[in-house]
Amino acid sequence: LKEKFKGIGDEVVSTKDGRKILVTANVGSEDDLNVAVKNGCDGVGLFRLEFYYINRATPPSMEELASLFTKFVKKLGNKPLTIRLLDVGGDKEVPYLQFPKEDNPFLGVRGIRYLLKHPEILEEQVKAILMASKETGGNIRIMAPMISRLEEITKLKEILKELSEDNSANIKLGIMAEVPSVVFMIEKIVKEVDFISIGTNDLTQYIFATDRTNENVSYLYDDMHPAVLRAISEISNKAQKAGVEVDVCGELASNPLAVPILVGLGINELSVSPTRIPLVKWIVKSISYEEAFQLAKEALNSDNGEEVREKARAFFRKKL
Numbered sequence: 001l002k003e004k005f006k007g008i009g010d011e012v013v014s015t016k017d018g019r020k021i022l023v024t025a026n027v028g029s030e031d032d033l034n035v036a037v038k039n040g041c042d043g044v045g046l047f048r049l050e051f052y053y054i055n056r057a058t059p060p061s062m063e064e065l066a067s068l069f070t071k072f073v074k075k076l077g078n079k080p081l082t083i084r085l086l087d088v089g090g091d092k093e094v095p096y097l098q099f100p101k102e103d104n105p106f107l108g109v110r111g112i113r114y115l116l117k118h119p120e121i122l123e124e125q126v127k128a129i130l131m132a133s134k135e136t137g138g139n140i141r142i143m144a145p146m147i148s149r150l151e152e153i154t155k156l157k158e159i160l161k162e163l164s165e166d167n168s169a170n171i172k173l174g175i176m177a178e179v180p181s182v183v184f185m186i187e188k189i190v191k192e193v194d195f196i197s198i199g200t201n202d203l204t205q206y207i208f209a210t211d212r213t214n215e216n217v218s219y220l221y222d223d224m225h226p227a228v229l230r231a232i233s234e235i236s237n238k239a240q241k242a243g244v245e246v247d248v249c250g251e252l253a254s255n256p257l258a259v260p261i262l263v264g265l266g267i268n269e270l271s272v273s274p275t276r277i278p279l280v281k282w283i284v285k286s287i288s289y290e291e292a293f294q295l296a297k298e299a300l301n302s303d304n305g306e307e308v309r310e311k312a313r314a315f316f317r318k319k320l
């Protein structure tokens with residue numbers, strides 16, 4: 001089996017009935033990017049910046065960030081580079097950045113909330129992205145983490161507009177859908193953004209009210225549970241209707257059992273661990289959207305994650 005998907009190279013893959021699915025990579029460093037490119041990624045669906053902020057005494061300068069982004073764009077050629085704005089807070093503290101003392105950091109100043117409170121940190125990133133875009137003419141997308149309100153998107157768009165001169169038009173803006181309020185407001189949110197990327201790691205944590213790092217409640221954390229799949233389905237349906245691209249960049253997209261379900265739910269792009277790219281591409285090529293759609297329907301009507309996994313296993317036994 002392994003041999004079968006080893007042969008898959010750079011090609012963009014489609015299901016047997018012709019539905020194109022981009023398979024991009026989650027990267028956090030240049031090493032990750034190298035593996036992703038070697039494995040034939042269709043771009044980067046999630047570039048986590050956190051690594052470039054920790055283990056140092058001051059934040060990276062605008063120039064450092066710009067040259068980092070430029071290097072990444074060049075390695076990717078024309079393929080998209082989705083840069084997620086710094087996602088600190090929660091369990092990711094950076095010693096030289098100021099965080100308030102909080103009883104529930106995962107419900108506190110995290111992601112976009114931190115950035116809007118510290119515009120200087122946000123602006124350095126945005127300026128660096130604009131600079132790299134100008135220099136390379138590359139395909140860069142900006143993605144905002146932990147959005148929970150429309151107003152945060154409005155504010156971010158204002159900042160983007162203020163900082164960009166003439167070259168803003170080719171930079172797409174998207175948000176991570178990882179807070180449940182986004183699911184319920186998605187119809188309005190899709191009017192404000194170019195793409196949506198579902199962060200199933202946090203979305204699962206917040207849907208089940210289970211700290212993703214707390215082993216005492218890990219039995220309640222299940223990203224294949226119908227509660228999570230129904231949230232994905234709602235986002236995907238409303239995004240499709242509005243003509244907005246919808247991606248999944250949480251760990252769920254790297255889980256082979258979940259791939260046909262996500263395809264069946266209408267997801268356009270799966271952003272996965274660099275080493276999983278050939279396997280995910282091979283699965284996409286081996287199934288039809290039609291049968292994936294049927295499986296997704298069954299999954300949505302299941303009682304729990306175990307039942308979903310059982311149905312997905314049966315699907316693989318029958319199809320592959």
Ligand code: PEP
Nearest residue numbers: 178199200201202249250
């Ligand atoms: C997520 O929440 O699913 C996600 C991709 O972001 P992170 O794991 O970095 O919080």
Ligand code: MG
Nearest residue numbers: 178199201202
């Ligand atoms: Mg997240």
